[in-house]
Amino acid sequence: xxxxxxxxxxxxxxxxxxxxxxxxxxxxxxxxxxxxxxxxxxxxxxxxxxxxxxxxxxxxxxxxxxxxxxxxxxxxxxxxxxxxxxxxxxxxxxxxxxxxxxxxxxxxxxxxxxxxxxxxxxxxxxxxxxxxxxxxxxxxxxxxxxxxxxxxxxxxxxxxxxxxxxxxxxxxxxxxxxxxxxxxxxxxxxxxxxxxxxxxxxxxxxxxxxxxxxxxxxxxxxxxxxxxxxxxxxxxxxxxxxxxxxxxxxxxxxxxxxxxxxxxxxxxxxxxxxxxxxxxxxxxxxxxxxxxxxxxxxxxxxxxxxxxxxxxxxxxxxxxxxxxxxxxxxxxxxxxxxx
Amino acid sequence: xxxxxxxxxxxxxxxxxxxxxxxxxxxxxxxxxxxxxxxxxxxxxxxxxxxxxxxxxxxxxxxxxxxxxxxxxxxxxxxxxxxxxxxxxxxxxxxxxxxxxxxxxxxxxxxxxxxxxxxxxxxxxxxxxxxxxxxxxxxxxxxxxxxxxxxxxxxxxxxxxxxxxxxxxxxxxxxxxxxxxxxxxxxxxxxxxxxxxxxxxxxxxxxxxxxxxxxxxxxxxxxxxxxxxxxxxxxxxxxxxxxxxxxxxxxxxxxxxxxxxxxxxxxxxxxxxxxxxxxxxxxxxxxxxxxxxxxxxxxxxxxxxxxxxxxxxxxxxxxxxxxxxxxxxxxxxxxxxxxxxxxxxxxxxxxxxxxxxxxxxxxxxxxxxxxxxxxxxxxxxxxxxxxxxxxxxxxxxxxxxxxxxxxxxxxxxxxxxxxxxxxxxxxxxxxxxxxxxxxxxxxxxxxxxxxxxxxxxxxxxxxxxxxxxxxxxxxxxxxxxxxxxxxxxxxxxxxxxxxxxxxxxxxxxxxxxxxxxxxxxxxxxxxxxxxx
Numbered sequence: 001x002x003x004x005x006x007x008x009x010x011x012x013x014x015x016x017x018x019x020x021x022x023x024x025x026x027x028x029x030x031x032x033x034x035x036x037x038x039x040x041x042x043x044x045x046x047x048x049x050x051x052x053x054x055x056x057x058x059x060x061x062x063x064x065x066x067x068x069x070x071x072x073x074x075x076x077x078x079x080x081x082x083x084x085x086x087x088x089x090x091x092x093x094x095x096x097x098x099x100x101x102x103x104x105x106x107x108x109x110x111x112x113x114x115x116x117x118x119x120x121x122x123x124x125x126x127x128x129x130x131x132x133x134x135x136x137x138x139x140x141x142x143x144x145x146x147x148x149x150x151x152x153x154x155x156x157x158x159x160x161x162x163x164x165x166x167x168x169x170x171x172x173x174x175x176x177x178x179x180x181x182x183x184x185x186x187x188x189x190x191x192x193x194x195x196x197x198x199x200x201x202x203x204x205x206x207x208x209x210x211x212x213x214x215x216x217x218x219x220x221x222x223x224x225x226x227x228x229x230x231x232x233x234x235x236x237x238x239x240x241x242x243x244x245x246x247x248x249x250x251x252x253x254x255x256x257x258x259x260x261x262x263x264x265x266x267x268x269x270x271x272x273x274x275x276x277x278x279x280x281x282x283x284x285x286x287x288x289x290x291x292x293x294x295x296x297x298x299x300x301x302x303x304x305x306x307x308x309x310x311x312x313x314x315x316x317x318x319x320x321x322x323x324x325x326x327x328x329x330x331x332x333x334x335x336x337x338x339x
Numbered sequence: 340x341x342x343x344x345x346x347x348x349x350x351x352x353x354x355x356x357x358x359x360x361x362x363x364x365x366x367x368x369x370x371x372x373x374x375x376x377x378x379x380x381x382x383x384x385x386x387x388x389x390x391x392x393x394x395x396x397x398x399x400x401x402x403x404x405x406x407x408x409x410x411x412x413x414x415x416x417x418x419x420x421x422x423x424x425x426x427x428x429x430x431x432x433x434x435x436x437x438x439x440x441x442x443x444x445x446x447x448x449x450x451x452x453x454x455x456x457x458x459x460x461x462x463x464x465x466x467x468x469x470x471x472x473x474x475x476x477x478x479x480x481x482x483x484x485x486x487x488x489x490x491x492x493x494x495x496x497x498x499x500x501x502x503x504x505x506x507x508x509x510x511x512x513x514x515x516x517x518x519x520x521x522x523x524x525x526x527x528x529x530x531x532x533x534x535x536x537x538x539x540x541x542x543x544x545x546x547x548x549x550x551x552x553x554x555x556x557x558x559x560x561x562x563x564x565x566x567x568x569x570x571x572x573x574x575x576x577x578x579x580x581x582x583x584x585x586x587x588x589x590x591x592x593x594x595x596x597x598x599x600x601x602x603x604x605x606x607x608x609x610x611x612x613x614x615x616x617x618x619x620x621x622x623x624x625x626x627x628x629x630x631x632x633x634x635x636x637x638x639x640x641x642x643x644x645x646x647x648x649x650x651x652x653x654x655x656x657x658x659x660x661x662x663x664x665x666x667x668x669x670x671x672x673x674x675x676x677x678x679x680x681x682x683x684x685x686x687x688x689x690x691x692x693x694x695x696x697x698x699x700x701x702x703x704x705x706x707x708x709x710x711x712x713x714x715x716x717x718x719x720x721x722x723x724x725x726x727x728x729x730x731x732x733x734x735x736x737x738x739x740x741x742x743x744x745x746x747x748x749x750x751x752x753x754x755x756x757x758x759x760x761x762x763x764x765x766x767x768x769x770x771x772x773x774x775x776x777x778x779x780x781x782x783x784x785x786x787x788x789x790x791x792x793x794x795x796x797x798x799x800x801x802x803x804x805x806x807x808x809x810x811x812x813x814x815x816x817x818x819x820x821x822x823x824x825x826x827x828x829x830x831x832x833x834x835x836x837x838x839x840x841x842x843x844x845x846x847x848x849x850x851x852x853x854x855x856x857x858x859x860x861x862x863x864x865x866x867x868x869x870x871x
Contacts (some may be wrong), residue, residue: 167598173606177632190618211390242810249806258632261643261792266427278385282378289374292763
């Protein structure tokens with residue numbers, strides 16, 4: 001295949017996977033609309049039994065049986081069917097998404113990793129979000145996350161295709177380094193994981209608020225308990241944080257040292273990546289600090305996600321940085337990057 | 340109550356709540372080393388880093404800082420006083436991270452002792468009622484109590500638990516594992532200090548300098564040869580290594596088609612260098628292909644290729660025909676197509692000072708509107724377009740001047756006969772006679788130059804080791820699960836009731852599977868092991 005046909009394949013694959021993500025989202029929306037008709041204990045996303053199952057088995061189950069209204073079996077079948085269909089479609093979409101990434105890498109001359117500009121970073125990052133969601137789906141019972149993840153990935157892909165799309169192009173000289181593979185892939189993985197964890201944290205805050213107000217219904221009623229949400233999002237963050245540390249504080253400086261003669265020069269991109277690191281460190285720290293657990297810690301994690309995305313998008317568009325084609329007098333632009 | 344705390348001193352009738360100096364210090368220390376203060380300082384650090392990314396920084400981009408300061412004359416003095424042009428070197432930024440470090444040390448040292456003590460102590464005894472713990476399980480068996488407990492010890496040891504030697508009269512086994520979590524935690528925090536020290540040493544004892552070096556010219560490593568030089572506060576000139584090098588040839592590959600047509604890549608500077616160029620015993624010459632991302636290391640100093648551009652060779656003759664300036668003049672690129680700006684100054688012309696100021700088009704063309712355009716950076720149709728000034732260019736005053744700025748306060752543009760400013764549009768080989776007997780200008784050719792960054796960063800491997808250690812510690816503190824697990828056996832109704840309970844000490848861990856596995860190991864082996 002020629003480079004041009006690889007590029008066409010990649011563009012088509014991204015378009016197709018966008019459509020499939022959309023179908024997955026639709027399917028999950030049908031699932032969730034059917035779930036509204038069912039009591040919380042049944043359906044494709046039953047409210048998870050609490051960890052102390054012994055307590056539930058002792059007294060809870062009998063009352064549950066007594067209180068249980070008649071189950072609309074048709075609706076139950078529908079939720080199961082569309083839930084599974086949505087998951088299947090997501091798997092297909094992720095596979096097609098991967099084809100899009102591979103095609104993108106094969107279209108370049110010489111072949112390279114598909115994260116050399118913002119468009120590529122966004123499609124790689126959203127792939128990472130979707131893939132991590134699938135990988136962790138069973139471990140953390142993430143069925144409740146399905147509509148959000150498919151919707152978010154779809155939006156990210158649309159943003160990438162509409163605003164960020166760029167033809168496949170050779171890399172600028174400074175990007176031409178093995179560290180592109182290591183540094184950026186770890187940044188992509190961490191960004192994907194932080195985003196996924198951010199969803200958990202956001203829902204923790206929403207759920208906590210509704211619980212405080214004493215009303216609980218609709219989507220939030222089926223989201224796991226605040227304790228579970230907190231634990232799941234902590235564990236995703238606990239995975240993402242070392243990866244981010246590796247990207248920002250180890251491989252980044254090593255590469256910066258090779259390309260720019262200084263491993264840390266307070267370039268705006270470095271500053272914002274550092275701020276993000278500090279905020280997430282604050283989140284992990286806050287979870288162990290009395291008075292900061294739960295709500296405050298979660299707000300820190302959300303702030304971290306905001307600065308994370310700002311350091312990707314904001315720095316490139318609003319601030320002059322060596323990471324975004326800084327064009328200064330007296331310095332020619334051999335060594336700028338845009339990621 | 341105050342009598343107990345100040346028993347070593349007579350009560351001097353202080354008011355309630357009044358603190359002695361020592362108590363105040365202790366109170367401050369306790370506040371400073373609390374987790375909450377550390378967290379607040381961490382957030383302050385994040386907040387304090389923000390302005391440095393929005394306001395141009397002297398240490399990052401000096402030129403842009405100067406431009407910004409010229410555009411904002413009112414804000415500049417205020418910002419200067421606040422240190423906002425050098426945020427990361429300012430006292431208030433330093434005070435945040437120094438406080439953070441103090442807080443960290445104050446928190447870490449007592450925790451280290453505490454952890455050492457817990458490593459030496461046996462795991463705590465089993466609580467009286469295991470069924471009260473949130474995570475527990477039980478089963479009944481025919482085995483006798485001792486056999487169950489003995490196997491429990493083996494099972495737990497195999498699962499890498501530390502087992503309490505004996506539970507003093509209680510028919511129970513107490514165990515604990517995951518001590519490395521706290522070790523990881525401590526290592527992480529200590530490595531932060533290592534990183535800070537390494538970073539500090541690197542920036543205080545190192546230097547960073549830049550030079551624009553025309554191809555073919557040599558460079559020897561001493562202060563006079565640098566265009567800009569940023570030494571650390573403790574750097575002395577004696578620390579400069581006596582190497583020298585010459586860039587003999589410079590290659591660029593220009594992309595002529597595709598989406599990045601006009602982009603250049605494959606920069607490669609053929610460099611000859613000597614580790615020691617001083618004294619009689621000069622070291623042997625070596626070759627190096629200097630490229631982006633592939634710095635040349637000479638001793639502890641490194642040379643980086645970070646840019647390139649053109650230096651037109653312009654000769655100015657005075658009215659008598661004598662050469663007043665000649666040689667390559669470095670022009671600074673204004674964009675990626677190497678459209679460049681530069682000035683030529685000739686001070687000693689007998690017929691008056693002459694200055695040229697203008698631009699270089701590496702590939703000149705006229706667009707459909709007849710406006711001059713630069714197509715790309717490759718030298719396909721180079722053209723310089725310069726205005727000529729004469730009068731007092733400030734070249735006699737002895738004041739230091741920028742090579743790239745023409746002082747025009749006392750000068751006047753040279754004009755054509757019709758009164759429009761004279762503009763020289765010249766291609767290579769052209770010579771233009773200036774009016775009024777000022778002389779002539781010849782565009783002889785173009786040389787290439789490289790922009791090189793030369794830096795010495797001591798302790799960079801200390802810093803790297805610190806970060807790697809921090810990451811390892813972080814992994815330990817995040818993924819090692821410290822837990823305590825107890826097994827108790829007692830005879831109930833002629834059978835042995837075995838209770839297993841566990842406690843996750845990290846918060847957020849799930850110990851139910853652990854309990855299940857231990858129970859399975861205790862039960863599953865029992866028939867096989869009963870008659871050995």
